[in-house]
Amino acid sequence: MSTVVPLTRLTSAAIRQSSGRGFSTSRTSHSKKHYQLLVVGGGSGGCATAAKFARKLGKGHVAVVDPSEMHYYQPMWTLVGAGIKTLQASGRPMQSVLPRGCDWIKDRAVSFDPDRCTVTTGSGEQIGYDFLVVAMGMQLNYSQIKGLPEAFTVDRSVCSNYWSETVTQTFPALEALQQGNAIFTFPNTPIKCAGAPQKIMYLADHYLRKAGKRDNTNIIFNTSLGVIFGVKKYAERLLDIVKDRNIQVNYRRNLVEVRPDKKEAVFVDLDSPEGKTETFQYSFLHVTPPMSAPDPLRQSSLVNTDGYLDVSKETLQHVQYPNIFGIGDCTSVPTSKTAAAAAAQSGILQKNLQAVMSGGKTQSQYDGYTSCPLVTGNNKCILAEFDFAGQPLETFPIDQGKERRTMYHLKRDVMPELYWNVMLKGYWNGPALTRKLLHLGMSK
Numbered sequence: 270m271s272t273v274v275p276l277t278r279l280t281s282a283a284i285r286q287s288s289g290r291g292f293s294t295s296r297t298s299h300s301k302k303h304y305q306l307l308v309v310g311g312g313s314g315g316c317a318t319a320a321k322f323a324r325k326l327g328k329g330h331v332a333v334v335d336p337s338e339m340h341y342y343q344p345m346w347t348l349v350g351a352g353i354k355t356l357q358a359s360g361r362p363m364q365s366v367l368p369r370g371c372d373w374i375k376d377r378a379v380s381f382d383p384d385r386c387t388v389t390t391g392s393g394e395q396i397g398y399d400f401l402v403v404a405m406g407m408q409l410n411y412s413q414i415k416g417l418p419e420a421f422t423v424d425r426s427v428c429s430n431y432w433s434e435t436v437t438q439t440f441p442a443l444e445a446l447q448q449g450n451a452i453f454t455f456p457n458t459p460i461k462c463a464g465a466p467q468k469i470m471y472l473a474d475h476y477l478r479k480a481g482k483r484d485n486t487n488i489i490f491n492t493s494l495g496v497i498f499g500v501k502k503y504a505e506r507l508l509d510i511v512k513d514r515n516i517q518v519n520y521r522r523n524l525v526e527v528r529p530d531k532k533e534a535v536f537v538d539l540d541s542p543e544g545k546t547e548t549f550q551y552s553f554l555h556v557t558p559p560m561s562a563p564d565p566l567r568q569s570s571l572v573n574t575d576g577y578l579d580v581s582k583e584t585l586q587h588v589q590y591p592n593i594f595g596i597g598d599c600t601s602v603p604t605s606k607t608a609a610a611a612a613a614q615s616g617i618l619q620k621n622l623q624a625v626m627s628g629g630k631t632q633s634q635y636d637g638y639t640s641c642p643l644v645t646g647n648n649k650c651i652l653a654e655f656d657f658a659g660q661p662l663e664t665f666p667i668d669q670g671k672e673r674r675t676m677y678h679l680k681r682d683v684m685p686e687l688y689w690n691v692m693l694k695g696y697w698n699g700p701a702l703t704r705k706l707l708h709l710g711m712s713k
């Protein structure tokens with residue numbers, strides 16, 4: 270495994286294949302290509318954006334650059350890890366989710382030249398654009414944890430819901446667990462879906478109780494954060510839950526090494542000036558890796574000092590290049606990075622990019638809406654929804670801070686349908702309108 274694990278290792282074969290053959294599904298395969306709109310990244314945000322604009326601009330004017338053979342609905346991986354859904358159910362071929370009329374350049378973007386309005390791909394092809402949307406998601410940096418890449422291959426009790434190649438290991442590891450420490454980690458970097466590291470923990474607790482193994486196991490949440498969740502309302506409820514379920518939470522602990530031969534996990538105490546470490550024995554280890562924006566973006570001139578696409582948090586327009594916009598996890602927008610946030614951003618981006626394309630100015634402003642369905646058991650969920658200020662922005666006129674079965678069904682059964690059939694087709698801009706209606710116009 271390389272020093273920095275790319276977003277999905279599974280894409281590397283596709284990358285090699287595409288660069289080897291110079292393969293692309295786009296319309297002019299040998300000449301220099303140019304598009305009115307080029308979207309880099311065909312994940313949640315990129316696919317939704319391409320759908321909106323392919324409809325508007327017509328065939329051949331929009332292209333998506335993405336090397337991945339498969340498009341995954343990653344929020345389902347929490348349930349895959351708990352044995353409730355399959356990996357297969359969470360993915361569809363990329364070709365089938367990209368909009369008709371949009372060209373798919375099945376390759377990786379390796380560099381950006383915003384002054385010349387070009388993107389260079391892994392095969393060395395330069396693609397020109399009038400407007401660019403960057404939607405590259407996050408890179409998973411598993412290799413930054415010493416011993417972890419090897420641990421994944423030699424120790425079947427080490428798993429991670431964050432990657433298509435490791436998520437299928439989570440449930441078998443839980444089934445094999447008989448006693449000892451089940452440790453769940455949260456890294457010292459921004460991550461996508463900040464609730465996911467603990468959702469799988471509650472599902473594991475549920476499973477272990479049902480299987481009669483909970484009395485022999487200690488569940489431990491070692492988090493780099495100083496709080497259990499960033500929004501006070503939901504954090505208070507989660508603190509009650511960890512207490513009720515006898516889950517030990519250790520704050521400011523960052524995983525730095527895994528020693529599979531001794532079944533040890535080493536954590537740094539982030540509050541210790543001398544970098545004191547603490548070693549835990551594990552019988553089960555669920556790792557949430559450190560993350561960053563993808564390397565080609567980080568190495569470009571388009572990023573802020575933290576390495577994320579430097580956009581206005583309200584308009585999603587690049588601070589320096591007005592013909593560049595961003596959506597989703599790879600941007601500097603200071604909200605919790607989720608597909609729900611990308612959906613809400615897609616409506617703002619559509620209006621603002623359309624305005625700029627027609628020679629006007631951006632007008633719509635994103636409020637930071639994001640959502641995290643905090644699954645707290647096999648039939649329970651707290652649907653956290655909030656804005657930039659961490660203020661709840663709940664869709665339903667009930668207290669969403671409570672664990673509810675209805676919210677669990679929303680997460681398990683309704684959201685995937687909404688994702689595949691509405692969001693990816695460019696018709697879902699988040700629940701703002703529904704929220705206003707349900708609150709009789711009295712909500713933001």
Ligand SMILES: Cc1cc2nc3c(=O)[nH]c(=O)nc-3n(C[C@H](O)[C@H](O)[C@H](O)COP(=O)(O)OP(=O)(O)OC[C@H]3O[C@@H](n4cnc5c(N)ncnc54)[C@H](O)[C@@H]3O)c2cc1C
Binds near residue numbers: 377597608641
């Ligand atoms: C375990 C887990 C649970 C989650 N739970 C939830 C949840 O309950 N609710 C929720 O709303 N969100 C959840 N999320 C987060 C959600 O999946 C992401 O926030 C969302 O997918 C972000 O969309 P995006 O378009 O920014 O990135 P992605 O959907 O990750 O897409 C990025 C795309 O960019 C492509 N790409 C990367 N590098 C390059 C390159 N160099 N060139 C070209 N293309 C490139 C990738 O192949 C990928 O297709 C969860 C995520 C995980 C992993």
